[in-house]
Amino acid sequence: MTRFDADTPTDRRTLFAEAITAHRNRGSEFLTIEPDSLPPESTEELIPWIQFSDTTVSMDCTDGELDRLKGLLDEYPEFRTESLESPEEAEGTHARITARSDANRLAMFVDEAFQDVYGYESSYTAWVVAI
Incomplete structure (x- = not known):
């Protein structure tokens, strides 16, 4: 990989697919993707991130985000919710999704998420902040 950021849908999906392929080829522990800033009109203080490891996508969600994630998963029948963890000390849910798919389909999911x-x-x- 020669670049690590992108700002158009086509470039982001290409970047994500290349990063997923590099992650798989290297056998690295995980891949982490982050936006460069908070989303517009966000009340959150932390920038969201999505991690990929082996066949698992991991992400933290507020209650509203979790509802939207469940709706997005309806469009990806090959992806399955593996676990939803909501520790008492945290404000939200850690979602783990089994995603057995090719790099391009995973890239599309991450961008849409x-x-x-x-x-x-x-x-x-x-x-792409870690491969």
Whole structure:
């Protein structure tokens, strides 16, 4: 990989697919993707992130985001909710999703998750921060 950020839907999905492929080829522990800023009109203080490891997508969600994630998963029948953990000391849910799919389909899911679940506009910039 020669670049680590992208800001258009096509470039982001290409970047994500390349990062997923690099992650798989390297046998690394996980891959982490983050936007460069908070989504518009966000009341949260932390930038959301999505991790991928082996066949698992992991992400933290507020209650509203979790509802939107469940709706997005309806469009990806090959993806299955593995676990939803809501520790008492945390304000939200850690979702783990089994995603046995090719790099392009995973890239599409990640891009749509940032937009549909977290509320980013189609012009957001995303970074691959760990492979």
